[in-house]
Structures are given as C-alpha cells and as structure tokens.
Amino acid sequence: MRRWASPVLQGLVLAAAVVLIVLLPRFTSEFRLGQFTYVGIYFIALLGLNILTGYNGQISLGHAAFMAIGGYTAAILILGQKGFELAGHDPAQVIPEHGMRALFTIPIAGLVTGVIGYLFGLPALRLAAVSLALATLAVAVSFPALAKRFEHLTGGGGGLSLPLPHAPFGWDISTPHWLYYEAWVTAAILFVVAWLLVRGRVGRAWRAIRDGEIAAVSSGVSPAVYKTLAFGISAAYAGVAGALFAIQVSYINPDTFPVTLSILLLASVVIGGLSSLSGVIVGALVLEFLPIYAQAPPVLHLNFAKQAGPVVFGFVLMVIVLLVPGGMASLIRRITRPLTAALARKA
Amino acid sequence: MNRALLALAAVLAALAVSIPGAFGRTLETATPTATPGVTSSSITIGGTFPLSGPASLYAPIPRGMEAYFNWINSRKGPDGRKGIRGRQIVWKYYDDGYNPAQTVQLTNKLILEDKIFADVGSLGTEHNQAIRPLLNDRKIPQILVATGASYWGLQHKQYPWTIGWQPDYIAEGRAYGLWITKNAANAKIAVFYQNDDYGKDYLRGLKIGLGAKKSLIVSEQSYEATDTSYASQLARQKASGANTWVLLSIPTPTVRALATAKALNWKPDTIVINSVSAIDSVMAAVASRAGPEYVNGAISSGYLKNNNNPKYSNDPIVRRYQALLAQYGPSGADSKNGFYFYGFAKAYDVVKLLYNAGKNPTRASLIKATQSMNWVNPYMIKGIKVKTSKTDHFPISQLKLARYGNGTFSEFGPLIKGR
Numbered sequence: 076m077r078r079w080a081s082p083v084l085q086g087l088v089l090a091a092a093v094v095l096i097v098l099l100p101r102f103t104s105e106f107r108l109g110q111f112t113y114v115g116i117y118f119i120a121l122l123g124l125n126i127l128t129g130y131n132g133q134i135s136l137g138h139a140a141f142m143a144i145g146g147y148t149a150a151i152l153i154l155g156q157k158g159f160e161l162a163g164h165d166p167a168q169v170i171p172e173h174g175m176r177a178l179f180t181i182p183i184a185g186l187v188t189g190v191i192g193y194l195f196g197l198p199a200l201r202l203a204a205v206s207l208a209l210a211t212l213a214v215a216v217s218f219p220a221l222a223k224r225f226e227h228l229t230g231g232g233g234g235l236s237l238p239l240p241h242a243p244f245g246w247d248i249s250t251p252h253w254l255y256y257e258a259w260v261t262a263a264i265l266f267v268v269a270w271l272l273v274r275g276r277v278g279r280a281w282r283a284i285r286d287g288e289i290a291a292v293s294s295g296v297s298p299a300v301y302k303t304l305a306f307g308i309s310a311a312y313a314g315v316a317g318a319l320f321a322i323q324v325s326y327i328n329p330d331t332f333p334v335t336l337s338i339l340l341l342a343s344v345v346i347g348g349l350s351s352l353s354g355v356i357v358g359a360l361v362l363e364f365l366p367i368y369a370q371a372p373p374v375l376h377l378n379f380a381k382q383a384g385p386v387v388f389g390f391v392l393m394v395i396v397l398l399v400p401g402g403m404a405s406l407i408r409r410i411t412r413p414l415t416a417a418l419a420r421k422a
Numbered sequence: 423m424n425r426a427l428l429a430l431a432a433v434l435a436a437l438a439v440s441i442p443g444a445f446g447r448t449l450e451t452a453t454p455t456a457t458p459g460v461t462s463s464s465i466t467i468g469g470t471f472p473l474s475g476p477a478s479l480y481a482p483i484p485r486g487m488e489a490y491f492n493w494i495n496s497r498k499g500p501d502g503r504k505g506i507r508g509r510q511i512v513w514k515y516y517d518d519g520y521n522p523a524q525t526v527q528l529t530n531k532l533i534l535e536d537k538i539f540a541d542v543g544s545l546g547t548e549h550n551q552a553i554r555p556l557l558n559d560r561k562i563p564q565i566l567v568a569t570g571a572s573y574w575g576l577q578h579k580q581y582p583w584t585i586g587w588q589p590d591y592i593a594e595g596r597a598y599g600l601w602i603t604k605n606a607a608n609a610k611i612a613v614f615y616q617n618d619d620y621g622k623d624y625l626r627g628l629k630i631g632l633g634a635k636k637s638l639i640v641s642e643q644s645y646e647a648t649d650t651s652y653a654s655q656l657a658r659q660k661a662s663g664a665n666t667w668v669l670l671s672i673p674t675p676t677v678r679a680l681a682t683a684k685a686l687n688w689k690p691d692t693i694v695i696n697s698v699s700a701i702d703s704v705m706a707a708v709a710s711r712a713g714p715e716y717v718n719g720a721i722s723s724g725y726l727k728n729n730n731n732p733k734y735s736n737d738p739i740v741r742r743y744q745a746l747l748a749q750y751g752p753s754g755a756d757s758k759n760g761f762y763f764y765g766f767a768k769a770y771d772v773v774k775l776l777y778n779a780g781k782n783p784t785r786a787s788l789i790k791a792t793q794s795m796n797w798v799n800p801y802m803i804k805g806i807k808v809k810t811s812k813t814d815h816f817p818i819s820q821l822k823l824a825r826y827g828n829g830t831f832s833e834f835g836p837l838i839k840g841r
Contacts, residue, residue: 106534113527220646223617232618232647234522234548239559324526326552331523367531 084411092356096259100252108251109323110363115258116319117359121344122262122269122352123312128341129350130273131305132285134204137211138313139336140218144191145184145314146321146332150235151228152180153322162236167227177322178243181261184318185311192310196303215337219329234328237321258319265312269352272308281305282350339366346395348402357403365391457784459539465505465776465783466512468532469544470525470553471568473517479673480545482755483568484515486765487543487772489751494773496750506776514538522552529553533562540565540788543587543768547571547620550584558583563788565775566768566817570594570698572623575815583785585792585810587768589725589821591620591696592627593840597723598668598694599631600838601823602638606692610640612664614655614679616671617644624670624696640664645675652679653686660688668694673704677711684712693720697821701760702730702830709829720826724833725818726802729763731830739800767801771808771817792817805837816841 100108120142127133155174159166195214199207222229229235242253272278280301283291288298321327339362347358369387399406459466473481491511498504505511514536518524525546532538533556540563544550547569557564558581566587567574574586602609613628615621621644629636641662643655656679659667667683667690669676676699683689700722708717727734734740743766744757755762776783778791795810795817802808806820819840824831 104534106530109527109530109534220649223646232548233551236551236555239555320523324523324552325555326522326526328522328548328552330521330548333519333521335519367527 088353093263096263100255105251108255110367112251112255112258112323113320113363114356114359115255115262116316116323117340117343117362118262118355119258119265119319120313120316120340121347121355121358121362122265123309123316124340124344125347125349125352125355126269126273126281126312127305127309128344129348130278130285131281131302132204133199133302133305134208134341135211135309136208136337136341137214137218138309138340139332139334140215141188141192141310141313142317142320142336143218143222143327143329143332144310145188145317146327147222147229147235147317148184148187148314149177149180149318150237150321150327152183153177153237154235158238159230159235162230164230164235165227167225170228176243177237177240178257181257181315181318181322185315188314188317189307189311192313193303193307195310196306199306200299200302212334212337215334218332222329230328232329234326234331237325237327239325240322254323258323261315261319265315266352269312273352277301277304342392346392346402348404351402351404353407354402354404357407361395457539457782458537460509460783463509464512465509466514466536466538467540467542467772467776468514468516468536468538469542470516470518470528470532470549471545472520475519475521476674477520477546480568480761482759482761483543483545483765483768484513485752485755486747486762487769488513488515488765489747489755489762490766490769490773492750493746494769506773507781511773511776518546518549520546520549522546522549525549526552526556529556533557533560538562539783540785542566542772543568545569547618550574554581554584561785563785563792565788565792566771568768569620570623571619578815583789585789585815585817587771587817589818589840590816591623592630593816593819594697594723594821595624595627595629595670596631597627597821597823597838597840598721599628599633601631601721601835602666602692602694603632603635606666607635609638609666609692610662610664611638611666611668612641612659612662612690613639613643613668614652614659614671615642615644616675617646620672620698621670628668628670638666645671645679647672647675649675652682656682656686656688659683660686665690666692666694669699670696671699673699673701677704677707680708680717681711684716689716693717695720695722695826697723700724700824700826700831702728703759705826705831706829714829718827721823722826722831723821723823723838724803724831725806725821726760726763726767728824728831728833729760730758731832733832743801763801767799770799770801771795803833803837814841 099111103111120138124135124138127135151170152175156166156170156172158174159170199210202210223232240254241250242248280296283294283296284298284301292298324331343358343362346361348354365388469484471480471484472478491513495505495510501507514532516528518528529541532541541557543566545568550567550569554564561583564584566585570588570591572590572592574584575590602611613625615625632638641659641664643659645652645655669679671679676695705717727737727740729740729743743763747755747757747762751762774797775788775791779788793810793812795808797808799808803822806818808817810817820837821840822833822837823835824833
C-alpha cells in the first residue's frame with residue numbers, strides 16, 4: 076500500500092504542474108510570459124547540468140559556453156549565407172546558403188553541442204573533480220575570444236541579429252505565446268527523457284560512478300562510457316537551451332553568454348537541489364527572477380542603490396545555501412513527506 | 423512501470439483538460455487609445471546601462487540624467503509649468519551588466535511593464551544593436567543612444583525609429599588623421615585598436631583622414647576586449663620603428679597598453695588617445711603607472727566642456743551643473759566625474775526633444791522632432807551645434823582636438839566638422 080501513495084502524489088503534482096504551465100499564459104501579461112519562457116529555457120539547461128553534476132558528480136563551470144555553441148548553431152542556420160550578407164557580414168563557405176526555419180534548428184543545435192560535449196568529455200575523463208571544474212571554466216573563459224576570432228562564422232563582437240520570431244506554418248498564435256509553448260514543450264520532452272535516463276540502468280551507472288568510482292568499476296560499470304555519455308547529454312541539453320535562448324532574444328554575440336552565466340547555472344542547480352529533477356524548476360525560477368528583482372525588490376520598496384543588485388543576489392544565494400543545504404528539493408521533500416506518510420496510512 | 427504509466431495518464435488527463443482553454447484566446451494586441459507612457463501629468467522614458475560588471479564606470483551617466491530630470495520636474499519652465507509642459511518626467515533605468523541578452527530582456531520590461539514612451543540614451547554598441555529591431559518593429563523611438571558607432575546615423579532607412587547622439591567614431595578617427603597629416607607629415611604611425619566594430623570604425627576614419635598618406639601607418643595591431651596582456655602586440659609595434667601611436671581602445675585596455683609600452687621602454691613622440699578613453703580619471707591612472715611625463719602632450723578630442731579643466735572653473739554652466747548635481751543627484755556624487763556631466767548634457771537634449779514633440783506628444787512626433795534638431799547645448803564646447811535634418815541623422819558632428827597636460831585635457835585648435 077505504502078508503495079502506491081507516493082506515485083499517486085507524484086502524478087498529481089506533475090499533472091498540476093502541467094495544468095499550471097499550459098494555463099499560465101491566460102493569466103499573465105505579455106512581459107511575464109516572456110519571463111516564463113526564459114524559465115523554461117533555463118529549466119532545460121539546468122536539467123542537463125544536473126545530469127552531469129547531480130547524478131554523475133562531474134562539475135562543469137563551462138555550460139554557458141555549451142549554451143553559446145547551441146545558440147550560434149541555431150543563429151547561423153537561421154540566417155544562412157543570405158542572412159549574413161543582408162546584415163553586412165562576410166559569411167564563411169561552410170554556412171548553408173539559405174536560412175532555415177527557427178524551430179528545426181533546435182534539435183540540430185542540440186546534436187552539434189552534444190557531439191562537442193562528448194568530445195570534450197574524453198580528455199575530461201583524466202581529470203579529477205576540481206581540475207575538471209577548472210578545465211570547463213577555461214572553456215567558458217576562452218569561448219568569447221574564440222567567437223570573436225572566427226568572424227565569418229559568428230559575426231564577431233558585433234554579433235548576429237536574427238529576424239524577429241514568429242509562429243511557423245501560419246499558425247494563428249501570438250509570438251510570445253508561440254515562444255512560450257516552444258520552450259515548454261521542448262522542456263517537457265527533455266524532462267521525460269531525463270527522467271527515463273535517470274531512473275533506469277544509465278542513471279544507476281551514473282550514480283554508482285558518482286558515489287564510488289572503484290566500486291562501480293568492480294561491478295562492471297565503465298566510467299569512460301558513462302562519464303562521456305553524461306557530458307554529451309548534458310551539453311546537448313545546454314545546446315538546446317542556447318538555441319531557444321538565441322531565438323527568444325533574437326540576437327547573439329559573445330557577451331550574451333558570459334562566464335558569470337556558467338557560475339549562475341551551477342549555483343542554480345545547487346539551489347534547486349543536486350540530483351533532483353523537480354528541484355530544477357526552482358533553480359530556473361531563481362535564475363530568471365532573482366537577478367532582475369534584486370535590482371528593485373518589488374515587495375520591500377526599499378530605496379536600494381542601483382548597483383546593489385548583485386549584492387542582494389549573492390546574499391539570497393548564501394541564505395538559501397545556509398538554510399537549505401540540500402537545495403529546494405529537499406525542502407519540498409521535507410514538507411511533503413508527512414503528507415505522503417499520512418496518505419499512505421489512510422490507503 | 424506502474425509509476426510511469428500513472429504519471430503519463432495524469433499528464434495526459436491534465437493536458438486534455440487544460441489545452442482547449444489555453445488556446446482559446448490570443449493576447450489582445452492592446453489597441454492604443456492614447457500614446458503609451460504619456461498621461462496628462464507624466465511622461466515615462468527609460469533606458470539600459472551597465473551599472474555593474476566590466477563597463478560599470480559608465481554608471482554615473484543615467485544618474486546624472488536622473489539628477490537633471492529631477493531638476494526639470496521641480497523647476498518652473500519658460501511656460502511657467504514644471505516638467506515638460508506640465509508633465510513630470512519619469513525616468514526608469516536598469517542594469518544590464520553590459521550583457522546584450524539582459525539588455526533585450528530589460529528593454530522588454532521597459533516596453534511591456536513600465537510602458538515607456540521612448541527608449542532614451544541606452545548605452546553600448548552591441549546592446550543598442552540587439553534591441554534596435556524590436557523597438558523599430560513596435561515603432562518605439564530609440565533616441566540619443568550612448569555609442570558612437572556610425573550606423574545609427576547611416577542606417578536610418580532600415581531603422582527610422584533610431585538615432586544616435588555623439589560624434590561618430592569614423593568622424594573622430596578622421597579628425598586624428600587630418601591632424602597627423604598637417605602636424606606630423608613624416609610620422610610613422612602604429613595603430614592599436616579593439617577588434618570589433620568600435621575599433622574598426624575608428625581605424626576606417628583614421629585612414630579616411632590620412633587620405634593619400636595612408637602609407638604612414640607602419641603597424642596595425644588589434645586586441646580582444648577579453649585579452650589581459652598586449653605585450654606581444656606592443657613589442658611588434660615598438661619594433662616597427664613607429665614614432666606616433668594611435669590608441670583606439672576602451673579605458674581599461676588603454677591604461678594597460680600605456681603601462682606596458684612604458685615597461686617596454688617604448689616612448690613614441692606623439693600619442694593619440696580616442697575620446698572614449700581620454701578621460702581625466704583614466705589618464706590619472708596611466709600617470710600613476712607610467713609617470714605623468716609619459717602621457718603629457720597626448721592628443722585626443724572632445725565635444726563637451728571638460729568640467730575639470732581650469733578654463734571652465736568659472737563657467738556658469740559648469741557651476742550650475744555642480745550645484746544641481748549636489749542638490750538633485752545621488753548623495754556623494756563626485757561632480758569631477760565627467761560621466762555625470764555627460765549625463766547632464768544628454769538630458770539637456772532629451773528635455774529639448776520632449777518639449778519639441780509638442781503639446782500632445784506621440785512617438786511619431788518625437789521622431790519628427792529628432793529630425794529637426796537645431797540648437798546650442800550649453801554643456802558643449804562653444805560653437806558646436808546640435809543639428810539634424812531629414813537627410814542628416816548625426817545630431818553632433820563637430821568636435822575639437824584636445825591636449826593632455828597638468829592632469830587634464832585642454833581643447834585647442836579650430837572646430838572640426840566631422841561630416
């Protein structure tokens with residue numbers, strides 16, 4: 076009996092979340108809708124980072140660079156050589172001549188970034204936790220300079236302006252709505268994929284490596300295979316998020332994905348709760364709303380100095396980490412466990 | 423398996439219930455009965471600025487503007503009413519951390535939540551580029567942007583709702599080229615520029631100014647904004663035998679480059695520093711690292727009065743600026759910081775434009791006003807006119823050369839017409 080209550084509750088929570096996400100556009104302004112689109116995009120990036128860091132124990136401080144690769148892949152495909160020339164850039168020959176529908180570039184961006192992430196995972200195999208964090212940080216730091224260097228591919232420091240997004244196939248739906256559903260349907264699909272991965276054989280292998288690599292090896296789990304797989308999948312998620320981000324912003328340049336974004340992504344995963352898929356939503360909400368509202372707290376109406384934003388942000392981060400070291404997911408679990416237990420007893 | 427099936431069933435049920443409702447309505451495209459951001463008692467404008475992050479030294483600009491608007495709101499104007507024809511200016515500005523993606527998000531906030539009448543004075547070339555399509559798509563004015571790229575004026579046809587302000591980088595670069603051909607005809611020039619639109623615009627202008635004497639350039643080296651050392655580039659520039667050094671770099675790299683060159687024992691006879699970095703406080707940083715004699719005599723240019731220069735210590739406008747900043751500015755604001763002064767100068771033209779947009783300002787009437795600017799801004803060097811027309815979209819195109827000495831830039835020579 077006890078085994079039944081928790082899935083019922085989980086199913087209900089999931090269903091409630093879906094209803095909320097689907098109905099949200101009815102109750103929010105256009106601007107809020109845009110913000111919740113960003114939440115969906117961050118949700119995807121954080122899912123990927125949590126697979127790597129939470130479930131596999133590998134720290135990445137370079138996920139902004141993976142997002143950037145996805146974003147540039149999408150932007151380049153959307154524009155094509157024709158779009159480059161129209162914007163006054165001199166395009167590289169490898170770029171396809173004609174632009175592509177934005178929607179179709181998303182899976183391609185994920186695939187490209189996934190392959191690059193997988194390749195990056197190969198040398199990363201030899202690095203221990205802290206060294207790996209530094210190696211990924213190096214990727215994040217060097218990416219902007221690289222992007223500026225290959226001007227024929229990236230438009231250089233001036234970046235690439237994309238056409239303003241519209242719903243495809245002549246669908247009668249406003250642009251903000253379209254972007255919102257595009258992000259969240261993608262997020263839902265990737266959430267299910269992550270869930271299936273994490274609960275199955277692959278997830279067990281990841282966790283085994285995280286908790287004790289030697290023990291995992293002696294049980295026949297190959298760290299090389301599973302660690303690089305985690306890197307590849309994680310990067311693919313970041314790539315998809317980057318593509319959605321570029322489409323939403325309709326502009327991309329090297330400064331769009333700064334090193335600080337990498338750090339904030341990792342911080343948000345920790346806030347949401349490592350190795351918890353549901354906690355990721357909290358991390359995504361924090362990542363979107365905290366930096367903006369730290370500038371002008373909507374409730375307090377204190378007369379903050381304008382540059383106090385980052386300080387408030389850092390302070391809130393510290394408070395969360397100190398009070399809820401297991402992340403928001405652990406807090407939610409702490410609240411729902413008595414409820415689950417009560418339900419189980421009744422059942 | 424049970425769990426998975428159950429969850430799936432729940433989600434499908436939820437979707438079935440909620441989807442018909444969700445698609446039932448598209449966002450009402452608010453039919454504007456009145457101009458957004460304008461009421462009978464207020465007029466709301468906004469912008470984005472780097473208040474934190476790598477470019478936070480520009481943070482005083484929006485605060486200077488704020489102080490000026492506060493004063494306008496509290497004083498009685500020529501028509502005997504406070505603010506702009508009785509409307510109070512509401513000035514909303516946000517910190518984009520110099521990240522264009524943030525600029526886009528915050529500009530959406532300004533448009534959709536704060537319902538601004540116009541985007542005013544937003545800072546950064548890439549940042550303004552990122553928001554230009556969405557502002558033009560919605561026919562929202564993007565005026566007096568704080569960047570000297572040339573395309574604000576050149577691309578008026580594609581983006582009619584956008585206009586720049588300060589002299590553009592090409593015009594300024596050209597002025598240096600002209601000066602060198604006249605005053606140092608045998609110069610061997612080394613150019614050090616930032617590898618982006620900003621640096622390249624300057625370089626293009628310099629070559630236009632040099633004209634047939636373009637061959638005087640013996641060395642061109644670029645750097646990336648993210649680079650932390652320029653030793654190899656500068657060693658090559660020293661080896662080129664150049665005696666005239668043109669720095670087309672933003673403040674922090676400029677300080678570093680000058681200090682590095684001094685460490686390499688390279689002392690060009692003439693140093694030209696672009697106006698973005700030719701700020702007294704930046705030069706003080708150089709002087710403390712490389713010694714004041716290294717940069718004394720450096721050439722730059724300007725269009726605003728240098729509020730630190732003794733020449734202007736009794737200038738009534740500079741005096742008023744100091745008093746107004748103390749009264750209406752943020753507490754502890756240092757009036758010596760030229761970026762507050764820049765904010766005042768910018769705000770002066772904003773007020774003029776809002777006034778000229780008419781009794782019942784609309785976005786179209788504001789843009790119309792930007793195409794017939796013709797006045798003297800007292801914060802600018804004497805003789806400079808703010809002037810535009812239906813065919814000229816560069817509000818400020820005159821400038822004056824300046825020379826560094828005694829801890830400050832002093833203007834010299836005649837006014838130069840940039841375009």
